[in-house]
Amino acid sequence: MITTRDDVDLFSALADERAALAAHLSRHCHETLGEAAGYLTETSAYVLAAPGKLLRPLLLLDACRAAGGDPERVLPAALGTEYGHVASLIHDDIMDGDELRRGRETVHVRFGLNEALLTGDLLIFQTFLAYTQCAERGVEAERVLAAIRTLSLTCIAMCRGQALEASIASRLDTSPETYLEMIRLKTASLCRAVTRIGARLGGASEEMVTALGRYGLHLGTAFQIMDDVLSYDGSSAAFGKPRLSDLRNRRVTLPIIYALRDGTETLRRRIEAIFTGDEAGDERDSDRSDGTEAYARLVETLHSAGGLARARGLAQRYTKLAQRQLDLLPYTAARERLRALATVFATRDH
Numbered sequence: 001m002i003t004t005r006d007d008v009d010l011f012s013a014l015a016d017e018r019a020a021l022a023a024h025l026s027r028h029c030h031e032t033l034g035e036a037a038g039y040l041t042e043t044s045a046y047v048l049a050a051p052g053k054l055l056r057p058l059l060l061l062d063a064c065r066a067a068g069g070d071p072e073r074v075l076p077a078a079l080g081t082e083y084g085h086v087a088s089l090i091h092d093d094i095m096d097g098d099e100l101r102r103g104r105e106t107v108h109v110r111f112g113l114n115e116a117l118l119t120g121d122l123l124i125f126q127t128f129l130a131y132t133q134c135a136e137r138g139v140e141a142e143r144v145l146a147a148i149r150t151l152s153l154t155c156i157a158m159c160r161g162q163a164l165e166a167s168i169a170s171r172l173d174t175s176p177e178t179y180l181e182m183i184r185l186k187t188a189s190l191c192r193a194v195t196r197i198g199a200r201l202g203g204a205s206e207e208m209v210t211a212l213g214r215y216g217l218h219l220g221t222a223f224q225i226m227d228d229v230l231s232y233d234g235s236s237a238a239f240g241k242p243r244l245s246d247l248r249n250r251r252v253t254l255p256i257i258y259a260l261r262d263g264t265e266t267l268r269r270r271i272e273a274i275f276t277g278d279e280a281g282d283e284r285d286s287d288r289s290d291g292t293e294a295y296a297r298l299v300e301t302l303h304s305a306g307g308l309a310r311a312r313g314l315a316q317r318y319t320k321l322a323q324r325q326l327d328l329l330p331y332t333a334a335r336e337r338l339r340a341l342a343t344v345f346a347t348r349d350h
Contacts, residue, residue: 065334069202080130161186191220263305
């Protein structure tokens with residue numbers, strides 16, 4: 001079992017690589033923009049100055065290493081992956097009306113809606129440009145093309161997942177299967193893509209590409225389930241996510257689905273009242289509650305109904321599925337780091 005001490009040690013070991021990735025991101029973006037980029041210079045610098053855990057580029061690089069490849073050759077793809085992820089967050093924040101991201105004002109709040117949209121668009125195109133630069137570092141053109149195809153299909157899947165999430169908002173009859181399909185498209189598909197891409201660009205066999213892709217898919221599923229759990233266990237402030245976002249947007253996530261299925265009739269009615277009544281609040285109407293009290297009642301209800309605990313349990317099962325895929329690979333330090341990362345991200349509290 002990975003302990004809190006192991007968590008600290010793991011990320012201390014990765015600190016240099018994370019810092020180097022963050023510096024590469026900012027420098028690469030600035031060099032590509034040039035000197036006459038207007039406000040894009042400021043907006044892109046702002047959003048790239050507060051990187052998260054950089055999970056996706058780290059996964060890509062370690063998948064490459066686990067496949068026996070040279071991470072220096074695939075570094076541009078790792079940068080591109082993060083550009084695409086950050087672009088999706090900018091657009092998500094606009095759609096969700098969120099004002100904070102990673103403890104700071106979101107781009108559209110800080111600079112304006114038009115500025116945020118164009119910054120997101122810029123980072124999307126930076127993604128594909130960065131991928132092509134792997135060929136300049138010696139990666140075979142056919143492997144680069146295959147990686148871009150995988151990324152493109154994954155971005156389409158993510159859009160489908162976002163649309164599915166919107167279609168089930170406030171739908172308290174949403175099944176666990178529909179929820180899992182939504183997070184597979186919206187979140188897990190990208191983790192699957194980056195591990196497959198890292199392996200493929202690193203010269204892996206199809207068997208290794210498949211195993212690492214399955215690892216990424218299961219890890220991404222566990223990661224999103226835990227994100228949805230953390231939204232309601234009081235830890236959201238620790239990683240900069242607005243704690244009322246899911247409730248304000250009437251997002252039906254797995255803890256709520258489980259609580260509705262397993263809770264008493266009284267608890268189910270309480271959840272329904274919060275989601276369909278005025279308790280959740282609506283920031284468009286200043287006369288209504290800001291949702292804080294409704295959020296507190298919902299957290300208490302989810303604990304009482306066992307929704308949070310059951311969702312955590314499923315995240316841990318997906319983590320184990322991810323780790324089993326790594327048993328198909330030969331031993332490397334990168335493989336074991338991927339194993340440890342899976343445990344850390346599935347048991348984190350922030």
